Amino acid sequence: MxxxxxxxxxxxxxxxxxxxxxxxxxxxxxxxxxxxxxxxxxxxxxxxxxxxxxxxxxxxxxxxxxxxxxxxxxxxxxxxxxxxxxxxxxxxxPKNAGPSLGAPTIELVSWIYEVSKLTNEQKKKIEVGFANFQAPLSKTSEAAGGLVGGWSQNDFNHDGITSGRFTALIGWKSVESHYACKKTKPFLDNIHWLMENDHSEPVEMVHYAYSSSE
Incomplete structure (x- = not known):
């Protein structure tokens, strides 16, 4: 952890x-x-x-x-x-984020949830869904460094609503590799695990090459 x-x-x-x-x-x-x-x-x-x-x-x-x-x-x-x-x-x-942060490219992605409506049951469903997505994606040729996901500890204001994030760090060989993977069967067959949890729109997603830092 x-x-x-x-x-x-x-x-x-x-x-x-x-x-x-x-x-x-x-x-x-x-x-x-x-x-x-x-x-x-x-x-x-x-x-x-x-x-x-x-x-x-x-x-x-x-x-x-x-x-x-x-x-x-x-x-x-x-x-x-x-x-x-x-x-x-x-x-x-739930595990050390270091290997993911060491990937050539990191996808930093968050799904936003209204805190007052987020139950323990829903949180568990989201965690299980990410684990089901994580396993096949980590084995694709485009992936690097692994995937980790967890809950933000600081709530924030999203469109006037107190909200929280489930955030993932997903390691890729490059930004291009990420977008190439989105067309593959492991991605297409499992992305539903991340999209069926009543999150707010839009999903926050950007890329960083943290491992290149001086």
Whole structure:
């Protein structure tokens, strides 16, 4: 089990691994106790947005980190490079998200649910559905790094409604591989497991090459 903080930041200017204050905030995350990997990259769909994936040994350790002065510094640095609303999604995964985050390309995808209507029975159905989708997709030639899915720990406002996310990290060899896989039998035969759970529209989906980070 691990907890990943997935951040998407619309940037005020272009950045690289040695750009300050970007370099400082990445180093602070990587040096934090119980951080087991922090990677970042520009978003494939919009290079003016940067994505950070900070992986923690547990959600409890992440919460401990949020009480430190260094966390406050990182939060301030993120705001200083942002030109707009920051996406912050902290997800608990049933296994270490590291292998998926190490894939050449990651599909970051979330299904949104109204919190007040989300029952334990529905959550279990969603988890089982993802597992049924996960098994055949992980064996396709286009996949790389595996698939993990879990529940967001921070609710958010979606069209005026308090909502939560079920978020997946799906590893691919490339963005093109992802779209090629969508035409294959394993994908077409199993995508219904993800689409039959009364989620809100639209589904959130973007790609990052986290493993290329400096």
């Amino acid at each position: 691990s907890a990943a903080q997935l951040i998407q930041i619309p940037l005020t200017t272009s950045i690289s691994g040695d750009t300050e204050p970007w370099s400082k905030l990445i180093k602070l995350l990587r040096a934090a106790d119980s951080n087991i990997g922090t990677t970042w990259s520009p978003q494939e769909e919009d290079s003016k947005t940067a994505g950070v994936a900070a992986n923690w040994t547990s959600f409890e350790e992440y919460q401990t980190w949020t009480k430190t002065n260094k966390y406050k510094t990182v939060t301030s640095l993120i705001k200083s490079v942002s030109s707009g609303e920051i996406y912050n999604n902290v997800v608990v995964f």
